[in-house]
Amino acid sequence: MLLLLNGNKLSGSLPDELGYLSKLNRLQVDQNNISGPIPKSFAYMSSIRHLHLNNNSISGQIPPELSNLTTLLHLLLDNNNLSGYLPPELSKLPAMRIIQLDNNNFNGSEIPATYGSLSRLAKLSLRNCSLQGSIPDLSSIPNLYYLDLSKNNLRGSLPSKLYDTIRTIDLSGNHLSGSIPGIFSDLSFLQRLSLENNQLNGSVPANIWQNMTSTKSYSLTVDLRNNLLSSISGALNPPDNVTLRLGGNPICDNANIANITQFCGYEAGGDRTTERSTEFYNDMIGYRLKSPSFSYFDPYVFSFESYVTSALKLNPYQLSIDSYFWEEGPRLRMHLKIFPPANNMHSSTFNVSEVLRIRGIFTSWHFPGDDLFGPYELLNFTLVGPYAGVYLTKGKIISKGVWVAIALGSIACIIAVTAAVSLLIARRYARQHRKMSRRHISSNASMKIDGVKGFTFKEMAMATDSFNCSAQVGRGGYGKVYRGILSGNSIVAIKRAEEGSLQGQKEFLTEIKLLSRLHHINLVSLVGYCEEKEEQMLVYEFMPNGTLRDWLSDKAKGTLNFVTRLRIALGSAKGILYLHTEAQPPVFHRDIKATNILLDSKLTAKVADFGLSRLAPVLDDEGNLPNHVSTVVRGTPGYLDPEYFLTHKFTDKSDVYSLGIVFLELLTGMHPISHGKNIVREVHMAHQSGIMFSIIDNRMGAYPSECVERFVALALSCCHDEQEKRPSIQGVVRELENILKMMPEADAIYAESTPTYSGKSTPTYSGKSASPSSFNSSQYLYESSSLLGSDLSSGVVPTIKSR
Structure with a gap:
């Protein structure tokens, strides 16, 4: 399996989801404008052999977790903005052939000594990487062809032993000292030895080129310029296919050495092997x-x-x-x-x-x-x-190739026409099948679901003024959502399925069955349904304050202070806790996200949209209780549990992961995925770098820093890549309650009666101020900004007025 995206001017960061392509053999995204870090999830690429990310603007640390890639042959990360240290763990890669990291900034890092154990390494290129320390022992690498450690801050002596397979050695531009060892005379395949711009002293060993003759098919360049070399051991008479450069050494001032001047110029020596160069041809x-x-x-x-x-x-x-x-x-x-x-x-x-x-x-x-x-x-x-x-x-006779092309084209046309006719027939059959299925489901629904009110199509039309566009307050994958007024003047949200909706009949019955027996203050209540005239509609209690995502949007007309966000988090967690532990049988939601958390008139959080929900596992024949359900991956990108994505096994901890993403949204206001940035990665990096408060949403006013720190820690623990390291939903609820108890008493009491803060200042925490406001939620309506969010989105958000 190949993914080749190189040279396409791509921007943004590398998505975590690429890491779960377990059969991917080659990933090439080089020569683009990609930024951000290398996702740790790349460690899950269990079949990867070629990882080419070079020539981008990728930053951050090389993940040590890449040491799990036991099949990796080529790691090309050169010409990026990588920093941190060189992971010693890379030495655990048994198949590694090429490590190429040139032109990055591993400031102060040393080359791990363990790299000398990469027994199959053919090329190690770390040019211009701000490395320091000494050159590790590489004498145990029998097939090392190419070694480039130039333009760093390396100190110490030159390698005392290398295998004679090596072709290129470039150690120039460092602070290496001592004499030039005699091992270079034993490297019979050497093509280039670059030691210029160091602090080497002693003599120039003439035996470096002693195995070279003018009959050899290749040349040798020995560049020793700008060192402290003062003498020559042997005769200074290299053959024509050897280029020797000695300029900038004390030896060039010794007029007693024959021929010395011809090797002390910039291009001294007999370099007669300039590579051929031509312009690029487009016809080959x-x-x-x-x-x-x-x-x-x-x-x-x-x-x-x-x-x-x-x-x-x-x-x-x-x-x-x-x-x-x-x-x-x-x-x-x-x-x-x-x-x-x-x-x-x-x-x-x-x-x-x-x-x-x-x-x-x-x-x-x-x-x-x-x-x-x-x-x-x-x-x-x-x-x-x-x-x-x-x-x-x-004679203008058409060739056999053209006849073949004509025949193939005719066959293609016949196939296309046949396919088009088949498609029309299939669509007509599917339309009839849907009609019959809906009639069948309608009868099943009325028989099996007790205690849920059935509405007629006429009642739904009257409630929405014949589904007038002015009554529409949202739209999701299932269909449009309308604000309706029933005959008793009660306001409801009516979710109307569209023809060919992304969800469908199965989800329709699922949501009715589940919601008819789920009753909790933090779950949206089902009022009834309509199944008539080939229509499917679900009727819910109306949520006048729309979705949580609406309130976190940059276009929101109101703001949420920290304690209100904390209570929304707690309410959402309690709704999920009820689903996991108190519902009979328990339920996995499978699509928790900010657009599926709705807010009532008091900004109480209510979890909505159970179309993708699944019943939790039950006892098997042997009395065992599985901890997961196996299912095709469904949900919303950015909220999906990485382990669920990889294994197709959904557990209660998968819901916890999605809820953790919502917590991060509450803290930062960011979207889970936006402009190539992943919210988990961004918050984690800020948290590790000690700049967490720089990405906290500045619209939520004052907050005690210790409370925010605990909330951040909780959110990140919920979003841990490994399920067993995430807290249980009971632990999440308990920790949120503890954080609320830490809040100043005035804030906690005030938040009970006032849903938003803005305007004039009140007592300050952590150098930030906040103040209350009041509003009349029934006076201000606007259409939901979410087009891909909850199917129950009311889109009604109050305008905030300062006191």
Whole structure:
């Protein structure tokens, strides 16, 4: 399973939900404008092999939890704004091949010594990361090809032992000292040794290039500039394919050393292997190596051609590397051409199926892994020449390929027409089936549900002035909600199902059955229902103060002070407590959210919308009580329990998680998910950073800081990723009651009679002030701003007047 979103100018943060794609093999979101932290939920990607998040603006700490990704091969996080420390836990990744974290800011962090145990590592690149400390022992990594620790604040000596597989060593721009060890003379495949801009002293070891000869197919660059090197051990006569740079060392002032001046200039030496560079062509295969483990490509051209043609099941002569050049990163970009086999006597071109096969291998990432060449990306696969457009012979005879295209197009048209006709028939059948089902449900509802008033369609129409748009106060997935006045002048909320609603007949019966036997001050009461003339309607007590989300919105016409928010939280929790422990049988709500918490005239919280609710588990045949119900994931994004999302097992703690999200909304006024930001992550980061009060909703006036701190701690504990670490709903209610007891007595008494605070100042807590106000809720009505919220949303919110 692949998710490839690189190079799309995406913004916002990485959603937590990506972490629950347990079958995801490759995630590429590089080269975008993504910000925010790496979600800890990424640790659940149990099949991930490639995690490419480079070239974004991702910030925060690399989650140590990524050490759970036992299948991870490539971790590319370079060119971001990451900070904190390098997690030692990454050394637990048994399959890791490439760690590339260049150009981040791990200020003061050291390179964990445990990275030396990454026995399969091929590339470690930590350039320009503000690292300090010494270079760890990497002598136990047998296939390390590439080591770049340049532009940091590393101190101490150079490595005393490395395997001779290494191609590139870049330790420049640090504070390394001591002499240059003799191990570099044993590295027979070395292409580049960059030690410039350090504090190395002693002599230049001439044996570094002793294994190099001019007949070698590759070159070696040794850059020792700007150190304290004062002498040479051996003759200063490197072969032509060795580039030696010594400028800025005391040795350059020694006129007694023969040939010294030619190595003390900026480009001293015999660098005769400049990489080829051309502009990008649009008429061939564009291919890029994202993290190659070498500095020069020439020695590996033949092995690369063999690697690609082997994956494509072609002969080596069928591939031509038209051009290649290095890009910033470094990354290697190239343009490839592929030719038909020379022994094809029947055609000088590929047939259509062969072109599709080759393109399919490129686009489906079926290339085998290779530590030397690293991960790749396909930039373009452009068909040219005889493969582009319609091909005509000299006699204007249509080619076989065109006939094939015409035949395929005809078949596609026939299939499309057949599908359209089938769809029309299916829709007509479904419409008739819904009519019959509704008649059947109507009779079942009237038989099975006692004590619930049945209304006629005429009564509903009269109550809403024939469902006049002026009576509409909300809308949800089920349908529209109207404010209605019954014959006895009682005001009700009427939820009317729409044709093809997102919910439906099952939810209709569920809500009637549940609400007919659920009675609690913190649950919305069902007045009755209407099932007539192919209509489905539910009638509830009217909530004049709308939804909780309405009050937390930036467009709200009123504000809620802290103690009122605390009481709303407690009322909501008590409603859920009743569902979980006192209802017979108990009920899991499954869709707790701020738009499903309604407020009456006294701002008492009432939980609404039971269309997705499920009965809690009952005793099985052996007398055991399961702790969950297994179900298809349903609910609202941002409120979903991560474990439920992953396992499809809903427990009482899943409702607690959703309620915790509501608590965070009460504290901050934020939406659960907004502009790529996740409320749990934002609050958790602020809490850990000691800046919690900076994101508290400033509209709720004064509050005792210790009460807010306990409320925040409770909310975050409810939102813990692991269910067993969340409090029970009984514990939530108990803690909210304890927090209310901590409130100053004047505030607690005042909140009993006054629902909102604003206006003139009253006693101050934590440097913030608040004051009371009064209102007449029946005078001010407005349409709910929530279009996706509760189906019972009344949308009636009072205007607040200062005293």
